[in-house]
Amino acid sequence: MTIADILKGDRGGKTMLLVLLIVTIAVPVLNQTLPAGHPWHIPTYMVTLLGKYLTYALLAVAVDLVWGYLGILSLGHGAFFALGGYAMGMYLMRQIGDRGVYGNAELPDFMVFLNWTELPWFWYGFDMFWFAMLMVMLVPGLLAFIFGWLAFRSRVTGVYLSIMTQALTYALLLAFFRNEMGFGGNNGLTDFKDILGFSLQADATRIGLFVASAVALAAGYIACRYIVNSKLGRITVAIRDAESRTRFVGYRVEHYKVWIFTFSAVLAGIAGALYVPQVGIINPGEFSPINSIELVIWVAIGGRATLYGAILGAILVNYGKTVFTGLMPDSWLFMLGALFVLVTLYLPQGIAGLFRHFKRKQPTDPADGNPAPVTEGGAA
Numbered sequence: 001m002t003i004a005d006i007l008k009g010d011r012g013g014k015t016m017l018l019v020l021l022i023v024t025i026a027v028p029v030l031n032q033t034l035p036a037g038h039p040w041h042i043p044t045y046m047v048t049l050l051g052k053y054l055t056y057a058l059l060a061v062a063v064d065l066v067w068g069y070l071g072i073l074s075l076g077h078g079a080f081f082a083l084g085g086y087a088m089g090m091y092l093m094r095q096i097g098d099r100g101v102y103g104n105a106e107l108p109d110f111m112v113f114l115n116w117t118e119l120p121w122f123w124y125g126f127d128m129f130w131f132a133m134l135m136v137m138l139v140p141g142l143l144a145f146i147f148g149w150l151a152f153r154s155r156v157t158g159v160y161l162s163i164m165t166q167a168l169t170y171a172l173l174l175a176f177f178r179n180e181m182g183f184g185g186n187n188g189l190t191d192f193k194d195i196l197g198f199s200l201q202a203d204a205t206r207i208g209l210f211v212a213s214a215v216a217l218a219a220g221y222i223a224c225r226y227i228v229n230s231k232l233g234r235i236t237v238a239i240r241d242a243e244s245r246t247r248f249v250g251y252r253v254e255h256y257k258v259w260i261f262t263f264s265a266v267l268a269g270i271a272g273a274l275y276v277p278q279v280g281i282i283n284p285g286e287f288s289p290i291n292s293i294e295l296v297i298w299v300a301i302g303g304r305a306t307l308y309g310a311i312l313g314a315i316l317v318n319y320g321k322t323v324f325t326g327l328m329p330d331s332w333l334f335m336l337g338a339l340f341v342l343v344t345l346y347l348p349q350g351i352a353g354l355f356r357h358f359k360r361k362q363p364t365d366p367a368d369g370n371p372a373p374v375t376e377g378g379a380a
Helices: 010-033 045-070 075-100 109-113 129-153 157-177 203-229 230-240 243-250 253-280 289-302 308-327 330-344 350-361
Strands: none
Touching: 010 045, 010 203, 010 308, 045 075, 045 203, 045 253, 045 289, 045 308, 075 109, 075 129, 075 157, 075 253, 075 289, 129 157, 157 289, 203 230, 203 253, 203 308, 230 243, 230 253, 243 253, 289 308, 289 330, 289 350, 308 330, 308 350
16 A cells, blocks of 8 residues: 555645655755855754654654544553653663763763662663664553553543553653662753764754654654554544444454554654654653643644644644743643633634634535535535
């Protein structure tokens, strides 16, 4: 199946991918070719900020896959995002070598400070990029598989499952705050130097991470669109709408739930891995339950069960957060809550649903699906 087949009938997704392609090409060109004083010049810090937004968008797509199409309101996807980020952070810490504050080629600075004498066994292998990338996907995926297998086999659903996912991320928050866990405690992992031999402070590296984030977002979107358009996707929607009936006709509902939940966690882990080298730090605060709740708000505002709406919501909300936390830092959270309430009351299908509403108002020619001209008498 080609990409064209996967995106067939998905006008919103095609538009989103086209805009993403244009931005991915334009941003590096405007950053590298135009001088700093030019009005169209995009500074490097803006490239990094846009790259961070793209990682959030990939995370939102992962949440929309399980909430919009499977009906699982996960309030713990921030945990999978953070685990992927920690896996990348461990690799970046191992790349520092003897360039740290204490000059220890084997132990990260925080371990030297805490009087550790040897590297913990779970840090082995993170000096290799391929191993770190494997852990970025394996650790969140394995946790989601184990959690999902136990929860879905017990037929835990609804608000109880949401509470369990939030309890999971809170438990990880408390665990990673402890210094003896070996992940930097409350300070986390930071002071990264380079990735794959390239300095993280170099403009070219920042652009490379931005492009990698855009490619990952496009690939993640296409993969999710492929899933929802397949037989598996139709079954997941049936589970969302009528789980008991789907189970009655012979489908092993828990297997489908575990598969989709695990895949979504892997996407969240990849997003976290791309996020960390761009922001330069990963700490236990990323496990905060409020972060996972905020993900749901992104998807709700953008449009649940659309995928491209989740991308739109993530980018718009985080751009607004960047702007308004500078203008009114004490009121931003109240504005975010009010926005969520207003969307829930007046735009239950989000911004993407509003676009679809206007599209339905246009008369269409049944032969090709394009808007048909309206004659003087009002008939198309």
